[in-house]
Amino acid sequence: MRAVIGWLVALSVGLVLLLVVLVVTMGGQIPARTAPPLRPGTVPAVYAALVNTAGTLCPAVTPALLAAQLEAESGWNPRAVSRAGAQGLAQFMPATWRRWGRDGDGDGDGPPSPFDPADAILSQATYDCHLASSMSAAKARGAVTGDLVELMLAAYNAGPGAVLAAKGIPRFEETRDYVNKITQRMEDLTAAVEHVPVVARGFATRFVEAARGQTGVPYVWSGGSFRGPTRGGLDCSGLVLYAAYRASGGSVKLPHSADAQTRTGTPVPRDRLRPGDVISFTSPGEAVAHHVGIYLGGGTMIHAPRSGTRVRTADLTTSYWRSQQWRAVRYA
Numbered sequence: 001m002r003a004v005i006g007w008l009v010a011l012s013v014g015l016v017l018l019l020v021v022l023v024v025t026m027g028g029q030i031p032a033r034t035a036p037p038l039r040p041g042t043v044p045a046v047y048a049a050l051v052n053t054a055g056t057l058c059p060a061v062t063p064a065l066l067a068a069q070l071e072a073e074s075g076w077n078p079r080a081v082s083r084a085g086a087q088g089l090a091q092f093m094p095a096t097w098r099r100w101g102r103d104g105d106g107d108g109d110g111p112p113s114p115f116d117p118a119d120a121i122l123s124q125a126t127y128d129c130h131l132a133s134s135m136s137a138a139k140a141r142g143a144v145t146g147d148l149v150e151l152m153l154a155a156y157n158a159g160p161g162a163v164l165a166a167k168g169i170p171r172f173e174e175t176r177d178y179v180n181k182i183t184q185r186m187e188d189l190t191a192a193v194e195h196v197p198v199v200a201r202g203f204a205t206r207f208v209e210a211a212r213g214q215t216g217v218p219y220v221w222s223g224g225s226f227r228g229p230t231r232g233g234l235d236c237s238g239l240v241l242y243a244a245y246r247a248s249g250g251s252v253k254l255p256h257s258a259d260a261q262t263r264t265g266t267p268v269p270r271d272r273l274r275p276g277d278v279i280s281f282t283s284p285g286e287a288v289a290h291h292v293g294i295y296l297g298g299g300t301m302i303h304a305p306r307s308g309t310r311v312r313t314a315d316l317t318t319s320y321w322r323s324q325q326w327r328a329v330r331y332a
Contacts, residue, residue, distance in 0.1 A: 036315060038063045042189045044076050047089075050104070050118055054125035060132035060149055061125050064318075068185040069124065069156070072178060078117045088114035090124035100127040131155040135163065144168050149319040153179045183320040187305070190315055203332040204276025206247035211239055211294045211302045217311045219304045226253065236292050236304045237261055239311060240278060243294065244331060252331055258292035265329030276332055281324040289327060 037052045051070070055063030073091040074080040086093050092101070092114045101112040104122030112119040135151040138144045144151060146168045155163045158175040169179060214234060223230050224238015226245040234242065240261055241254040254261050262280040273279070275297040280289035293303030299317045304310075314321070 036064075036190050038067055038189055043067045043071075047076065047117060047121065050121045054104075054121050057125045058129035058132060060152055061128045062186070062190075064186040064189040065149065065153075065182065066121065066125055066128075067189045068182040069128075069153070070121070071185065072182055078115055078120070089117055089120040090114065092120070092123065092127075096127070097123070100130070102126050128152055128156060131160060134160055138164060147319050147323060150179050150183065150323070153182055183318065183323070186318050187314055187320065188309070190318070203247050203252075204274065204330075207243050207276045207331070208294060208296060208302070210243035210246040211311075214239055214242070214304075214311045215302070215313075217304070219307055219309050219311070221307065222256070224256070226250070234304045234311060239302075239304045240292055240294060244278075248331075259289040261292050262289065262327045262329045265331045268328040268330050270326050270328065273328055274330070277328050277330050279326055279328045281321070281326060284323065284325060286325075291324075295328070 037055075038048055040048075043051060047070075051066050052063045055061055055066050070076060070089050073086075074089050076089065078089050080089070080091065081087055082091060084093070087097070097112075097114050100123050101114065102119060102123045103112045104116070104118035104120070112123065114120050114123070132148060132152040135144060135148055135155060139146075139148065139151070143164060144167050150169060151163055154169045154175050157178045158170050158172055162170045162172070162175075169176060214229070217229055217239075218233035219235060220229070220231050220233030220238075221235055222238070223232070224234040224242050226242060228234075228242055230238070237254075237256050237258045241256055244252040244254050254264075258280050259282075262278055265278065268274075268277050273295050275295060277295040278292060279295055279301060280292040282289045291303070293301035293314065295301050295316075296313065299315065300313050301316055302311065302313050305312070305314070316322075
């Protein structure tokens, strides 16, 4: 027990020292968080504070991104060693670690170690921020194209040289799978945005509140009717059709289809969204929308994500949602 208490004290001291490091390296100011913290309970509790803190190091790096990377790299195993020789939570190769390894807890117990979780997490965030800065500069001079966060992740996985050579995300199956896995996983790891102000009246307000009233209801494939959840839950279009029917007093009867729900109504440009607008999402290169949600304002929506999840709020500013093709309509 004494050893555990000592470890926790050391961890607390380390977090304080980490904040001091951030203040110094960022010119005397702790950078403002650019995304919500981790959803409670989604990562091992012993690492949550470290990830939330390191996730403020630069705008391209968020707690959810760091957590999704660590999960993909090592499955939260601090002693992991790959066949190629990558080490620790963040799976640094020894040569890369010698350049980017950082002392994350200030324990002064020898040089930073990739097997020390505090060191690994801060080092991953530091290296990610370097890669983001490098990719941003490459985009500015026209050397690469694509989403900055995705380019950063590709550079972490395949190396910056491979990204520059491909002028974007390399056509390596492993790298593309890595980028997709992390960007999609980020939503599950991000804390729900609570108390989003709704600046709307009439139908739009009732529409949003009807949907919010289903928060926490399980996702069920093809679940939902005009009366509410069926078979114990809702799918994405089931949530929308129920909320629209309830908000309109039964006059708005939408089809049970994510694609069809944005084929009628008044089209809305992406930069003119208002709370209560319905947004469907289509994967690049596809013609039929695979998902739909209700805009809440502030870059968020409420939706029923997929099997194994529940109705909740999503941050639309993440790389995954930005990469989708949007079609928005207004029924108010």
